[in-house]
Amino acid sequence: MIRIDEQTNVVKMAIPIFIEVLLFMIMGNVDTMMLSRFSDIAVAAVGNANQILNTVLIVFNVTSAATGIMVTQYLGARKNEVLNQIYAMAFGFNVLLAGAIALLLYFFQVAIFGWIHMPQELYSDTAAYLNVTLGFLFVPALFTVSSVILKSHGQTKVTMFLAIGMNLLNVVGNAVFLFGPFGLPILGVRGVAISTVVSRSFALVVMLYILIRHYRIRIKLKHYFELSKAEVLKFVKLGLPSAGEPMSYQFSQMVIFSMINLMGTTAVTTKIYVQILVWFTYLASLALAQANAIIVGHLIGAGKEDAAYRLTLRSLRYSVIITLTMSFVFILFRKPLISIFTSDPEIIAMGATILLVDIFVELGRIFNLVIINAFKSAGDVYFPVIIGIFSMWGVSTLGAYILGVHLGFGLVGIWVAMAADEILRGIIMFVRLMRGNWRGKQIVENH
Known part of the structure; x- marks a missing residue:
């Protein structure tokens, strides 16, 4: 068992998370890069499919968010007796959600295509x-929960090594199904989907083995009958608002994506290529935010709010330095970077302009990543979602329509609206952090 307290080095914990998230993004981006050699239509199709999937799969955050908060705080308070019940709730909820989402998307996918x-x-x-x-x-339903549990125990290296294995399997699978070596059939986007499913299934099996063998996780039918009403309510009250903020973001992004679809395939493809690049600008900050959140949960469970506050400020400072450095590098080499994906001059010019605006998006986003994740780990789950819904829809989505569609500024207008949203929320969250309104919201009693 790894001990997590105020002496835990957030950077050391973040490094495996950084590598893991990097490889996860590479796995998605390898699909795009290999598909770009196959056809631009395939790139746009998989981009739309992933936008739909990411929007609906965000509901898994309801369980993963609640699981992460409860597990880290209970571990910090040294109260391990109820953990198996928490795990049972998390796995049970996600399996049910997966079934419901699969049926919904299967029967209504054409209507969704039209809607976006x-x-x-x-x-x-x-x-x-x-x-x-x-x-x-x-x-992915079981994978999400399993990963959260391992990270809550401080096992970030395990998920990193699994990401490496997944990435290698995915690349090999893509090559086989897209290019048909040795006379094998070429399956196109269907093959890319198969490769993704197979690689994630491999990682899930290994992850479940580790949880059962080394952490003695035992989910039995009796756990569902032994669940107290108070624990279930606590789980739901933490999960729904915690997931509400990323769910609101994904749905607003889906609406914005539908606006981009109206601009044509060139705009869609440009957006996808730029998004791949900008992911790398905030990758390290995302890892720091996740590591910080894990440690904050343990500190809050142990009743050490001041230590959690100091850690979050330090993590934020690291994130600002790293992200701005990366953004400036990407601005400097913006045209050669876009040219990695395409030779279309219209896409290259449009993408290069978007990258100039994106530095403001990233500056606001890192504040939201680090501070909001820390708030959630501390049990302050309602404020971020309230502000998020107001800003994401009132500033980002509405602004994207006004600037991008109504006034005709296209992708540039949409990116300006997204920057305004991220910066506004970032300022509000920073003020709340400094004022300390997030304190006193922990879910476990300290004795």
């Missing part, structure tokens, strides 16, 4: 990708 204004030529490939994924939706 997807170009007609993308329907076939998008459906092919989705239908393979939906049959195995329980895999």
Whole structure:
């Protein structure tokens, strides 16, 4: 058992998370890069499919957020007796959610395609990708919870090594199904989906083995009958608002994506290529935010709020330095970077302009990543979602329509609206952190 307290080095804990998240993003981006050699239509189709999947799969955050908060605080308070009940709730909820989402997307996918204004030529490939994924939706459902549990125990290196294995399997699978070596059939986007499912299934099996063998996790039927009403309510009250903020973000992004679809396939493809690049600008900050949140949960459970506050400020400072440095590098080399994905001059010019605006998006986003995750670990789950809903829809989504569609500024207008949202929320969260309104909201009693 790894001991986590105020002496835990947040950077050391963040490094494996950074590598893991990097490889997860590479796994998604390898799909895009390999597909770009296959066809731009395939890129846009998988981009739409992933936008839909990411939007609905965000509901898994209800359980993973509640699980992370409860497990870290109970471990910090040295109260391990109820952990198996928490695990039972988390796995049970996610399996049920996976089944419901799979049925919803299978029967209503064409209606969803129309709602997000997807170009007609993308329907076939998008459906092919989705239908393979939906049959195995329980895999990311169980994977999400298992990963949160391992990280809550401080086992960030385990998930890192699993990400390496997943990435290698995914690359090999993509090569086989996209390019058909040795006379094998070329399956296109359907093959990319199969490769993704197989690689994640491998990681899930290993992860479950570790949890059962080394952490003695035992989920039995009796746990569901022994659950107290108070624990279930606590789980739901933590999970719903904690997931509400990222869910609101994903749904607002889906609405914005539908606006981009109206601008044509070139705009969609540009958005996808730029998004791949900007992910790398805040990757280290995302890892620091997750590591910080794990340690904060343990500190709050142990009744050490001042230590949690100092740690969060330190993590924020590291994040600002790293992210701004990366953003400036990406601005300097913006055209060669876009050229990695395409030779289309229109996409390169549009993408280069977007990267100039994106530095403001990233500056606001790092404040939100670090501070909001710390608030959630401390049990302060309602404030971020209230502000998030107001800003994401009132500033980002509405602003994207006004600037991008109504006034005709296109992708640049949409990016300006997203920057305004991130910066506004970042300022509000920083003020709350400094004032200390997040204190006193822990879920366990300290004795």
